[in-house]
Amino acid sequence: MHLRPNLVRLSDRASPRPPFRQGKTLDFPLDLGDRMSSLLAGDTAPQDVYSGTRMSRRAALGTPPGHGRYCPVCRRWYRLFLPFGIQRRHQALCPGCGALERHRYLWLYLETALGVTSRSLSVLHIAPEVGIRQRLLNCRSVRYTSIDLHDPSAAMAMDAGNLAFDAGSFDLILCCHVLEHIQDDHAALGEFARVLRPGGHAIILVPMDENLPQTFEDPAIVSTDGRMKAFGHPYHVRICGRDYGDRIARSGFHVTTVSSREMSAHSRRFYRINRLTLFDCRLPARQLPAHQLTGRQ
Ligand SMILES: [Zn+2]
Numbered sequence: 366m367h368l369r370p371n372l373v374r375l376s377d378r379a380s381p382r383p384p385f386r387q388g389k390t391l392d393f394p395l396d397l398g399d400r401m402s403s404l405l406a407g408d409t410a411p412q413d414v415y416s417g418t419r420m421s422r423r424a425a426l427g428t429p430p431g432h433g434r435y436c437p438v439c440r441r442w443y444r445l446f447l448p449f450g451i452q453r454r455h456q457a458l459c460p461g462c463g464a465l466e467r468h469r470y471l472w473l474y475l476e477t478a479l480g481v482t483s484r485s486l487s488v489l490h491i492a493p494e495v496g497i498r499q500r501l502l503n504c505r506s507v508r509y510t511s512i513d514l515h516d517p518s519a520a521m522a523m524d525a526g527n528l529a530f531d532a533g534s535f536d537l538i539l540c541c542h543v544l545e546h547i548q549d550d551h552a553a554l555g556e557f558a559r560v561l562r563p564g565g566h567a568i569i570l571v572p573m574d575e576n577l578p579q580t581f582e583d584p585a586i587v588s589t590d591g592r593m594k595a596f597g598h599p600y601h602v603r604i605c606g607r608d609y610g611d612r613i614a615r616s617g618f619h620v621t622t623v624s625s626r627e628m629s630a631h632s633r634r635f636y637r638i639n640r641l642t643l644f645d646c647r648l649p650a651r652q653l654p655a656h657q658l659t660g661r662q
Contacts, residue, residue: 434637438464438472438496446637451598456637462496466639467570470625471541472497473636474643478623479566481507481537489560491525491540492516526552530560538567545571545601548584554616557646564650569613572598573642577606610644618646 433444439462449457449465457465464472475481475497481488485506490498493511495518501509512528513519523529525540526549538557544550557567582603586592589599596604610620625633625641632638 434459435635436461436464436496437469437476437636438462438500454639459496462499464494464496466637467541467641468494468497469636470638470641470643471539471568471570472500473638474568474623474645475539478645479537479568486536487534487562488537488539489528489530489535491538492543493519493539494541497539526556528556528560532559533562534560536562536565538565540567541570542572544569545596545598545603545605548602550603550612551616554613554618558617558648561648563648565648567618567644567646567648569644569646570641571605571609571644572601573605573607573609575607575640575642577604579608580604580606580612613644613646617648619649621645621647 433442434446434456435442436446436459439459441459441461443460445460446456447458447460448455454466459465459469481501482504483506487508488501488510490501490509490511492513493516498509498511501507510521511519512521512523512525514522514524521529525543525547538561540553540557544553547553554567561567580603581596583595584602586595586602592601593599596602610622614620621644623643623645625638625643628638
């Protein structure tokens with residue numbers, strides 16, 4: 366399968382097409398920078414940082430097709446996208462579904478390279494983004510479940526490093542900006558490999574520092590202040606460097622690294638997508654060793 370050419374070709378031709386729709390907005394976290402500042406100031410409990418907030422309806426008012434910004438996740442036009450992030454990024458957040466640049470890129474990849482909307486798939490979504498979850502729930506051929514340790518809107522509360530699913534349960538795992546929060550990411554990747562069917566895919570995104578040849582981490586740094594200073598985020602446990610794909614591969618995946626820079630400049634501007642790296646991690650279609658076939662309950 367030629368994943369990269371598909372992504373570039375299909376996203377290039379996905380110019381204005383869907384009709385304008387005035388639907389409901391979804392719950393999603395608002396400005397992360399404000400929340401993180403509030404956390405560091407002691408005004409917000411850690412468990413509240415990622416909780417959902419209903420956005421003002423006015424901010425989500427659409428605009429006629431062909432004008433403003435288009436979100437491929439919720440398939441709507443907006444007058445503008447909203448700023449987001451600790452290092453505030455302009456035109457980042459879809460006011461209708463909360464999709465950020467990385468979520469729009471992830472969805473485009475799922476739709477164009479993997480064809481998720483037209484295939485019969487069993488999907489495990491880790492720390493589900495509301496817009497992508499809604500699109501997948503709308504796909505009749507997709508059997509969908511989601512997990513999160515803290516978000517009560519996920520189907521199940523579960524640790525990614527200890528999944529309560531049988532081996533070979535899923536065709537597709539989505540894990541976007543989660544592993545940088547998990548100290549033992551090798552355990553989580555091992556669990557992904559266990560619960561995927563041979564030939565299945567884990568689509569993984571992490572924040573990457575492309576100037577860093579090797580991933581930086583220090584398990585001794587545990588405070589939010591210390592992590593903010595060392596890793597640039599109070600909840601991150603590492604800075605992922607250019608070797609992160611190799612790290613994923615050590616869990617048994619065949620890793621294809623896809624970059625948003627392979628899209629045309631027009632597509633990146635159209636969808637407001639910044640520099641992103643996506644790992645398409647395919648579990649080789651082979652018979653797993655017997656000890657890996659023992660499912661957990
Ligand atoms: Zn959207």
